[in-house]
Amino acid sequence: MNLIDVLIQQHRDAEALFEAYRNAPDEEKPELCVRLAEALTMHSTIEERWVYPVARSVVDGSRIDFAVEEHGEMTQLLAELLRARRDVPRREATVRELEAVVANHMAEEEREVLPRLRQVDAGAFGLSSSEIVRSASDARREAMRQLDASSPR
Template identity: 35%
Template structure:
């Protein structure tokens, strides 16, 4: 049984931090750890976007922070895609990893100081557990998803979260550009 969505999100944050630490300290593990990080971070982001952000926006009155968080997700996904394309032994890898760590750490700090505490205060425990179940299910369905390969439906969700207007009339590439531009 899934738990409180706030706790589940924070558990994922700690796991991502652990993976960052391993990537920074053990370059020899990078070829194995980058796909793990990519899968977890992409699945986590997509589950938040699909299940958590709409509830935070509508039920916890967090529209501005959700739009900001969506923009940060887009930035992290771009960096994650770049990390996947970079040779683990190169100096460029160090730079991209550093940029990704900085962006994600900033996002986590903001999310854990604004959106998550407000969700804990504003939503009932039963609602947070319901969202936890939906979050886990969505995250599980997105495991294995690759950064930069969002479906049109996922991009529409990202656009809605980021406050991009008119996305439903755009094709997939146009939506992706607008979401990226908003970040």
């Protein structure tokens, strides 16, 4: 699977996690918050470290700058989500806000960025898609430790 297909699959996985969250009983929602944070952190890592530097060569830089800003917003919301995962009203509000930000980000990315990246040689990313996913998984673990460090136990 090429890297663009990996990213699109991650988008579908995030949508499925949000749907699972909406349909889950309350006692399962805190764990789904963690799963959402893990999935979105990994996705953001791949985009920021490998995709966006290459995307700047085929997409307007201001579009990429905006995407990076959206990632910052998502990261703040993920930290809030982990802190609030046992506080039902805060958690529900944060999930709604996060889902709106993520849905907008994915739609714009699939419309504006990813189609143009299909024209780029896969070697431009520096690693194979499986190597990128493996490296991003390691980075995700560290990012989750940092996000979770601010969360109550």
